[in-house]
Amino acid sequence: MKRATLRDIAQVLGVTVATVSRALKNYPDISSATKQTVLATAERLHYAPHPMAVKLRQQAYKVVGVVVPDIVHPFFSDVISGIVDVMEALGYHIILSQSNESYEKEIRVTQMLQATGVDGLLVCLSNETVSIDHLRALQEYDLPVVLFDKISPLLDASSVVTNDFQGAYDAVAHLLDQGYTRIAHIKGPPHPENTRQRFLGYQAALAAYGLPFRPEYVAECHTVTHEEGATFALRFMALPEPPQALFAVSDSVAIGAITALKEAGWRVPQDMAVIGFSDWSVCRMLEPSVSSVSQPGYDIGRRASELLLREIRQLREELPPEHSRVVLDATVQVRQSSLRPTAG
Amino acid sequence: MKRATLRDIAQVLGVTVATVSRALKNYPDISSATKQTVLATAERLHYAPHPMAVKLRQQAYKVVGVVVPDIVHPFFSDVISGIVDVMEALGYHIILSQSNESYEKEIRVTQMLQATGVDGLLVCLSNETVSIDHLRALQEYDLPVVLFDKISPLLDASSVVTNDFQGAYDAVAHLLDQGYTRIAHIKGPPHPENTRQRFLGYQAALAAYGLPFRPEYVAECHTVTHEEGATFALRFMALPEPPQALFAVSDSVAIGAITALKEAGWRVPQDMAVIGFSDWSVCRMLEPSVSSVSQPGYDIGRRASELLLREIRQLREELPPEHSRVVLDATVQVRQSSLRPTAG
DNA sequence: ATCGGTAACGTAATCGATTTCGGAACGCCA
DNA sequence: TGGCGTTCCGAAATCGATTACGTTACCGAT
Missing domain, CATH: 1.10.260.40 (lambda repressor-like DNA-binding domains)
Known part of the structure; x- marks a missing residue:
């Protein structure tokens, strides 16, 4: 038919x-x-x-492109879910692409998305991305771009990010508030700004509570895996004066650390309190349940979508697009792994 | 400009x-x-x-729609990832929608996708879905549909699924091979065919090894959460003759069971061997590491994409579209939680 | 001088829907 | 009867690219 x-x-x-x-x-x-x-x-x-006939006339596709480094990642799944919910409510669809954390591929997919005829783009930059000329090129063709999570100050565009600094600060403050004074940190690699902010939040919290920064209490991941969490946790324990608490840059690292500590005979949180970052769903399934800093992935998707839709609307009405910078708080989820046993 | x-x-x-x-x-x-x-x-x-102008002439959009019940789910993330990889390699894009396990919404989004102008559809049915008239309607307009994971025998379409029966059978056989004879199962709700197949695989393995089916060793989930895993695991342990091993319908249930058992003073796998289903990434991070049956999500996405692309091609060449039924094996990932300690 | 052939380009239809500009038909009133 | 205003609809342009079908101009051959 x-x-x-x-x-x-x-x-x-x-x-x-x-x-x-x-x-x-x-x-x-x-x-x-x-x-x-x-x-x-x-x-x-x-x-x-006929969709294409209508769209050719109207010059509006009602489709936006989404580029994430990795679809198979709980955080990005959350973000995408938020995007889809907002967009579908307004009759928009999303075209999904992943950059696999590759700068080359990011350029390719953004150009492909433009060629496909999207009305706008929601992009999380890859870790490799240095130049943002490919995105600037899109803007010059009146294609609005909104960045989220991993953004670049070089691009004049709206953006939505987690307040990693504040999340880390709060996590460490939560440990400090309980009276811990020797707090270690397993930090991420230097490049993605996000994990750097977590490290800075860690330092800032120590400073705010008048505690010295002890380099021997900081380890730097390369792969950010549970293996590294295990290795560094045990290394901390071997110090002459081991830390009492650990703030890990990610949940995988935190879970790796907890697992290794328990296997080595230490108790969590009695011998070492641990808190992670991202709030994976398994955190609450484990024993002890794992404290973590939850990133508002779903809300990031929602807010980024709303900003993009606003810019699309403004562009259609020949108005100059306004750019906004949204920073969403991360919230500390306190569970057993970071709760100091009441002395007594 | x-x-x-x-x-x-x-x-x-x-x-x-x-x-x-x-x-x-x-x-x-x-x-x-x-x-x-x-x-x-x-x-x-x-x-x-201009994309729309070209597409209006060529009557081909190089876009396929993807409908999953829930984007925020590791399995579907995997599937989507496989779809994206295959599609992008051929210059196709994917439009992503979720049904939230709602029959109503599934109808809405499939119709919206058709109206948007996709070349084909990849659909995982929602648990609620009973009638498939909405998909049949698409087929009548020469829009190829390929089902994956949760399919319906009522629709004459290509499909790609996991062999849940075989995966479950192998998991239970793995337990039986180690000499366990009292094996419990926490099964899913009756409706989704997939979890029913796992239950049937469990039964078949018992039968194949000449063991009786003991109803007291089977519990049925409603929410399929770790809480239910905890509850049922402890209930099994309270039996006059508790089981030695447990096959759980999902990893969340398995992890909940393990956590509860350990907290209650039982050891895993010494007092109770446990194996889950889905092979979440955290399974290998835990202590003990959790055995599980891994579903080939990425491959399901790949195969489904290939089938859909074939049907799109056949339709363009005025050939009658061939339908295929692909069943991919699930593989048992043996880890510590299901390894019987060598007696001695 | 006429014919056939060909290189190189123009004309116009086409895809399907939208929209501006008319235009016919009718009624109403003077 | 002439003029004006509605009502309802048709003609044709438009969106931008593609392509079947000419058409022109120039060549060599007879």
């Missing part, structure tokens, strides 16, 4: 396509009698407007 | 759009001199073909 067109309906009724089009869109200058018959035959022929 | 059209180039050079179009597509009946200048000015004006 081939799909019916306006012409098909017009031929059946002996009118022109213009009349049919206007009847279907309920124009006032079409008699209600004609409207009736048009609607009836449209129904009968299972008419549906 | 407005995007250049063929007409812009044509006006600059004093030729017609036809010439420009043919020059850009390297037609033989255009002089190389003209081609040179056309290419040069196309470059200069940053010409890029």
Whole structure:
């Protein structure tokens, strides 16, 4: 069964396509009698407007592109979910691409998305990305771009990020508030700004509580895996004066650390309190349940979508697009792994 | 900067759009001199073909729709990742939608996808879905549909699924091979066929090894959460003759069971061996590391994509579309939680 | 001088829907 | 009867690219 067109309906009724089009869109200058018959035959022929024809006229696709480094990642799943919910409510669809943390691929997919004809782009930069010329090129063709999570100060665009600094600060403050004074940190690699901010938040919290920064209490990941968490946790324990608490840059590292500590005979949190970052769903399933800093992935997706939709609207109305910078707080989820046993 | 059209180039050079179009597509009946200048000015004006115009002519969008019940789920992330990889390699894009396990929403999003103009659909049915008329309607308009993971025998379409029966059978056989004879199962709710197959695989393995089916060793989940895993595991332990091993319908249930058992003073796997289903990434991070049956999510996405692309191609060539039914094996990942300590 | 051939390009239809500009038909009033 | 205003609809342009089908001009051959 081939799909019916306006012409098909017009031929059946002996009118022109213009009349049919206007009847279907309920124009006032079409008699209600004609409207009736048009609607009836449209129904009968299972008419549906041809998407591309409409979009060619309207110059609006109602589709936005989404680029994330890695689809298979709980955080990005959350973000995407937030994006989809907002976009679908307004009749927009999303085209999903992943950069695999590759700068080359990021350039490729953004260009492909532009060529596909999206109305805007939601991008989380890859870790490799240094130049943002490929995104600037999109903007020059009036294609709005909103960055989220991993952003670049070089691009004049709206952005939505987690307050990693504050999240880390709060996590460490939570440990400090309980009276811990020797707090270690397993930090991420230097490059992604996000994990650097967590390290800075860690330092700032120590400073705010008048505690010295002890380099021997800081380890730096390369792979950010649970193996590294295990290695560094045990290394900390071997220090002459081992730390009492650990703030890990990610949940995988935190879980690796906890697992290794328990296997080595230490108790969590009695011998070492641990708190992670990201709040994976398994955190609450473990024993002890793992404290973590939860990133508002879903909200990041929502807010980024709203900003993009606003810019798309402004562009359609020939207004200069406004750019906003949204920073969402991360919230500490206190569970057993970081709760200091009441002395007694 | 407005995007250049063929007409812009044509006006600059004093030729017609036809010439420009043919020059850009390297037609033989255009002089190389003209081609040179056309290419040069196309470059200069940053010409890029208008996607909708091309698609309207060609009647092919190079976009497929993907519908999953829930984006925020490791398994579906894997599937989506596989889909994206295959599709992008062939210049296709994917439009992502989620049904939130709602029949109503599944109908809505599939219709929206059709209206948006996709070349085909990859669908995982929601748990609620009973009738598949909405998908049949798509097929009648020559829109190929491929089902994956949760499928329906009522729809004549290609499908790709995990062999849940075999995965469950192998998991239980792995326990039986080690000499366990009292094996419990925490099964899923009756409806999704997938978890029912796991239950059947459990039963079949017992039968194959000549062991009786003991109803007191089977519990049925409603929410399929770690809390239920905890509850049922402890209930099993309270039996006069507790089971020695447990096959859980999901990893969340398995992890909940392990956590509860350990907290209650039992040892895993010494007092109770446990194996889950899905092979979440955390399984290998825990202590003991959790055995599980890994579903080939990425491959399911790949295979489903290939089938869909084949049907799209066949449809373009006016051939009758062939339907295939692909069943991919699940593989048992043996880790500590299900390894019987060597007696001695 | 006429014919056939070919290189190189133009004309116009086409994809399907939307929209501006008219235009016929009718009624109403002077 | 002439003029004006509605009502309802048709003609045609438009969105941008593609392509079947001419058409021109120039060549060599007869």
